[in-house]
Amino acid sequence: MLNFPRRSPTITTFLCKIIKNSYESHHITTSPTLFHCRHLSHSFPHNTTPWFSSTRLSRSGYSNELSPTQARFWASQPESTEHSTSDELTVQAILSNNWPILDENDSDWKSHATAVAQSIHLIKRRLQWKKLKVRLDMLSVQVNKADLWDDPVNAGKINREHGSLLGKVKEVNALERELIEHIEMIKLAREENDAELELESTKALLNMRRNAEEKELEALLAEEQDSCSCYIEVQAGAGGTESMDWAAMIMQMYKLWAQKRGYKVTVMEEMAGEIGIKRATIKVDGEFAFGYAKAEIGVHRLVRISPFDSNKRRHTSFAAVAVIPILGGESSRVQINESDLRIERFRSGGPGGQHANTTESAVRIIHIPTGVIATCQNERSQHSNKASAMAVLQSRLDQLEITRQAQLNAQHTQSLTDITWGSQIRSYVLHPYRMVKDLRTNYEVSDPDSVLEGDLDGFIMSYLSASLDKNEDDA
């Protein structure tokens, strides 16, 4: 049987309850944030960004009203009161002032300050600030428990997560403090007619404004598994040659995308069709590979004049994409018993041994209790194929376990077999017009070639921000 690491399911349920109860219903609308302007304006105007126009921010979301029971844990927390200038200007207040945001080159401190405040707000929303703080409270309680280290594996996990969340909270707090301090300085400089100090502080604000972009991006990839390497799997839909060719094109797109990002790509498994591929798995090695690639999960649709159809008819083909994180720490991984495995050689036939010379040494491993299968044929020895297939199997079982535990059907934990052919995420049209459009975000690009050559970041970023930014009340 599988030995699953112990984890308490009650934590999540409890969390959900708290968060539901703490939702606020007062909203204000806000102007586009820096992130949206930078990444999307070149392809379509802000006002048609659907996921943005529906975005609303919570006015009271930022205040930390503590219940009496929560309050006593704050001793170990970073400062939680709002930063404000001497005349009580807070980050929240800056936001609600709705100062116009001018170009960076206009040396206008209000504009810089508002841009930074918006970034901070966006970052908080992406970090799911409220949930994060509740979780941090809970972890702080656990970290301080005397019997924590009775279960060292669990303790290590709690400690790591606590440290990571605390780090994020501290970082955001530091940003807020810095913003307020610079504004304070500018006000002071004005009062004292110190032009040099004013200029200096305005410059400092501008710097913050520029750095904020990177922080916004970092906040998009704040989930535990985001920093992992991953496997990307592509499977051709029904329709023979057409779809298999499409699956090969999609796979090539990911290889090129990964190379552009500086990731290492290894082909683990490739089931070739007459043309193209029936199914393939690549390993993408590098920081945040999973965080980005998870945006690609789902069904990709192609419309084109078929190069295989002598009548030049239009064809629609489908390919499904799954992405599996490769978890790092040993502790979180499912234990696999050797006796639960059946290891088979692929495509073997004949008497084998000394009779045969073959460079085919593909191996298939079947995990009997779950029926999960992994194969590898890319390596040059059977031993290495087995090792690689084991690694794939391990990640698939880990993924299964994560889904089982979370019981939330989060999209990124779906395996290829779970993805229904209905869940289309993106459409690539080469004929009668040329366009690639993401059906989740409506983000679109009119140059399919560039996308198929791996220019996917626009799609990925817009999806990631959309999926996080829609959590209206989280900031």
Next chain:
Amino acid sequence: MKLSLTNHNFSTLLNFSFINLRRPFCSSSLSLSPPNYLKPKVPIFLRPPIYSTKLSDLKKWHDWAKNVASSIGSTFVKSDNGPDSSLLCRELKWFIEDVVENHHSSLFSQMGLDDDIERVKMRVDLEELYCLWKQRIEERKPFQYIVGCEHWRDLVLSVEEGVLIPRPETEVIVDLVCDVVSKNEDLKRGVWADLGTGSGALAIGIGRVLGNGGKVIASDLSSVAVAVAAYNVERYCLQDKIELREGSWLEPLKGMEGKLAGLVSNPPYIPSKEISGLQAEVGKHEPRVALDGGADGMNALLHLCDGADLMLKSGGFFAFETNGEQQCKELVDYMKSNKSASLCNLEILADFAGIQRFVIGFRL
């Protein structure tokens, strides 16, 4: 053709080596050059990348080679269960990996406007690439002899004509030994023997799992095999752990009676009459002495049973590879009826294709 410094002036020498470098394996020059038992060939991937070629020319070769491979279809499969196009194409990919310095997967997929300017460094001359791939397809020379190596377990072993290319099935013997020594510290530090070591695969695999004090005696009748095995042992820096001996089966083990912790072997086991029907890569290119096990293929295996009886110490382990179910059964029957006083815990194990392949057991 004998080359001696005194008989040639410098320019002819240069000239000679130039030609020789450019066409060392082509056409008939191979069969004319004297066999050199003592100096094994360096596998391609270990040679210095001294040749520079235009990327466009390499692409041209690649397209040609791919075409040739594709044209085979399933011809070889039908004639003697040989490789099909898809396998040949994979070999081609690996071939390029071994030949091109700083090889990367997108070498040929790039759009290639600069192909005429861009140059790649290679470990073999372009002309020779054509020759080698022709040999692969036309002569059915095994891919491993073409590149001079075989990836086996986590090792890359040098191989060449005259030495059997280690098989994937045989990898499992190392796993079996690994299991045994992980449970028995005494066997882990003992002396093991690999009889008919060929490229040294089993000896090196086992040498790497033995503990301090553990040793392997690896022997073979063939001096080419011993030379290649020695080269491989050196590449993995196991000279202190593995001792090579030339000789027939038990003969090199004289004096070790009752002292061995373990005995492994993958001896020739193919029945003589089946040799002529073998896949061309095997039958036409691999040494007969490594394959032919006599009338029923059992000659060496039966001899090795006596060896296990004679050479192993009490508690010692043995593992033999066989031709399949029938040989496994016959071998176990033989041991049960003739060696029941010395060999015990006999077991037949299957390979990953599900074929009963190994007989293992212990010395009482």
